[in-house]
Amino acid sequence: MAAEPATRGRPREFDPEEALSAALQVFWTRGYEGASLAELTEAMGITKPSLYACFGNKEALFHKALDLYERDKLCYMRSAMEEPTARAVAERLLRGTLNIQTGGNDPRACLGVISLVACTTQADSIKTDVLARRASSDKALVERLERAKAEGDLPAGVEPAALAAYVMAVMQGMGVQASGGASPQQLEQLVETTMAMWPSN
Amino acid sequence: MAAEPATRGRPREFDPEEALSAALQVFWTRGYEGASLAELTEAMGITKPSLYACFGNKEALFHKALDLYERDKLCYMRSAMEEPTARAVAERLLRGTLNIQTGGNDPRACLGVISLVACTTQADSIKTDVLARRASSDKALVERLERAKAEGDLPAGVEPAALAAYVMAVMQGMGVQASGGASPQQLEQLVETTMAMWPSN
């Protein structure tokens, strides 16, 4: 991960990538503040000093877990932009959200949503990081919808920025309902209802 | 609050209603687990023994704060059902959500959403309570939309339960975006976009 190959000294006995992946699972189910170091180290299979030596501290570990999350779970957001029509982009986004929320054991909201809503005490750096990443995907979607509008792919009255915020809101609402125990079928129905609402020209 | 007038003994020096209202504000900004007793007692202007004598414990205090929240902030949900058309019901719901989220100092999600997404560690009773209240409002909305459908107020292909989940999702998504620092104008735009999508027969 962040460390050099480290040719000298006692070799590390764990794989940082695997450990980070385990940490991500914990953060995803517990949130940043809800995840204790005891739980993290237990899941990662390492001790606290190893965690601090390899990842810095809890906060740095979370940022690295966010990186991994974005890389592994949110890649569908980038690829969705390549769909030929705005409608197809929206559907890929919604179905991608559905997939990551129902993929694991129990449905849960996007890690970003959890972190944003749940982190209240301090954790200012967490919130800032999540917001910056969110702004980036939001920008990508707005630009994609602007292109769609230029291509005549959206009705005249529809504002790309507003439509982007709307699609994101439905995705976030899906996450909340997943957290509340909604079944995959219910979430699927939510996708279909949203697509049925999609503006047609 | 929960205690009788208590004609004997030293009189209470604070107003339980006011104290509960202050506690609600803390829970609403910090979430259940994020709100510490130190912060709660500070905001309520009472000491810990007074809190425990009057409200039971932190968990009982939260349930009472939820009662107050539902009574004071979520009353718009009940009254929205009385609107004459399904479209008007949805708009009242969305605008009611907008109001409570932009009413205070800084925008924030619904307390129920915060509690549901944020409470992870134990707090099983919290989650159960929130889910039960949510199921109740969901049921009311589904029934209202079923009535709308019977009255020919909804297009043929639209399922009341699915439409209800969809409206709730947008409301919840609004809360997430409010937590993320969205401006009242952006949230207003979200309401308008959603209404522009509303199915017309």
Add this chain to the structure above:
DNA sequence: CAGATTATATACCGATAAGTATGAAATCCG
């Protein structure tokens, strides 16, 4: 006023939080 009763304030409890000091174990270079 005396006693019963209730609320107050202060100080405390065990548990757990994040983070670290310390010494032993495992590797590399010479």
Add this chain to the structure above:
DNA sequence: CGGATTTCATACTTATCGGTATATAATCTG
């Protein structure tokens, strides 16, 4: 083999968590 270096395991520190014991102050009843 003998430092130098890095990781590991255990035990620790300080702070805060939710919750409470205790003693004092304020009221009502008699």
